Amino acid sequence: DAGITQSPRHKVTETGTPVTLRCHQTENHRYMYWYRQDPGHGLRLIHYSYGVKDTDKGEVSDGYSVSRSKTEDFLLTLESATSSQTSVYFCAITHGTGTNYGYTFGSGTRLTVV
Amino acid sequence: SQQGEEDPQALSIQEGENATMNCSYKTSINNLQWYRQNSGRGLVHLILIRSNEREKHSGRLRVTLDTSKKSSSLLITASRAADTASYFCATGIIQGAQKLVFGQGTRLTINP
Numbered sequence: 079d080a081g082i083t084q085s086p087r088h089k090v091t092e093t094g095t096p097v098t099l100r101c102h103q104t105e106n107h108r109y110m111y112w113y114r115q116d117p118g119h120g121l122r123l124i125h126y127s128y129g130v131k132d133t134d135k136g137e138v139s140d141g142y143s144v145s146r147s148k149t150e151d152f153l154l155t156l157e158s159a160t161s162s163q164t165s166v167y168f169c170a171i172t173h174g175t176g177t178n179y180g181y182t183f184g185s186g187t188r189l190t191v192v
Numbered sequence: 193s194q195q196g197e198e199d200p201q202a203l204s205i206q207e208g209e210n211a212t213m214n215c216s217y218k219t220s221i222n223n224l225q226w227y228r229q230n231s232g233r234g235l236v237h238l239i240l241i242r243s244n245e246r247e248k249h250s251g252r253l254r255v256t257l258d259t260s261k262k263s264s265s266l267l268i269t270a271s272r273a274a275d276t277a278s279y280f281c282a283t284g285i286i287q288g289a290q291k292l293v294f295g296q297g298t299r300l301t302i303n304p
Contacts, residue, residue, distance in 0.1 A: 118296065121280070170235075181292060186233070
């Protein structure tokens with residue numbers, strides 16, 4: 079998907095375990111985002127990054143942390159997974175400038191917490 | 193809370209007919225975008241309309257924006273089976289970092 083990949087694509091984990099999802103981009107984009115998608119809620123922003131080591135919280139950040147140590151990688155960590163974090167997670171980058179921009183999304187990670 | 197509210201939540205039409213989806217939002221925006229999502233896939237950007245624009249076209253897509261009513265519509269003309277997907281509006285909020293706030297989506301089914 080236009081230079082953005084997510085890994086893993088699927089994961090099943092146990093309640094209480096830490097989980098890290100990876101988003102990798104190859105086009106040197108400044109902004110990167112993590113969303114979760116749940117039925118009835120659409121996509122909700124978890125965290126985003128506006129540069130290396132520059133991150134901020136989104137709408138549903140509780141229980142999640144992120145890191146961006148280099149431009150191409152944006153990691154999402156569930157510190158202690160709970161069943162409410164069962165979801166599909168999407169990473170996105172922006173293309174365009176100013177107010178004329180759009181997102182390119184990764185293929186998503188389906189996470190199940192049992 | 194969701195910025196964008198979409199209507200209808202689901203729409204089923206015959207192939208060849210036009211499909212119209214609506215989106216309402218709450219706060220000031222700098223742009224509004226529409227995305228398509230096929231089952232099990234990521235979202236794909238369709239079209240963007242800036243806050244100072246009223247109408248935009250791209251192929252069979254027509255988007256309108258009424259900032260006084262805080263609403264937008266997406267029209268897909270001459271629908272095809274391949275248009276079956278979920279469609280999401282997303283608002284570009286003014287606070288920056290190019291963040292988007294997504295609606296809950298409209299599930300469109302095109303019947304052959």
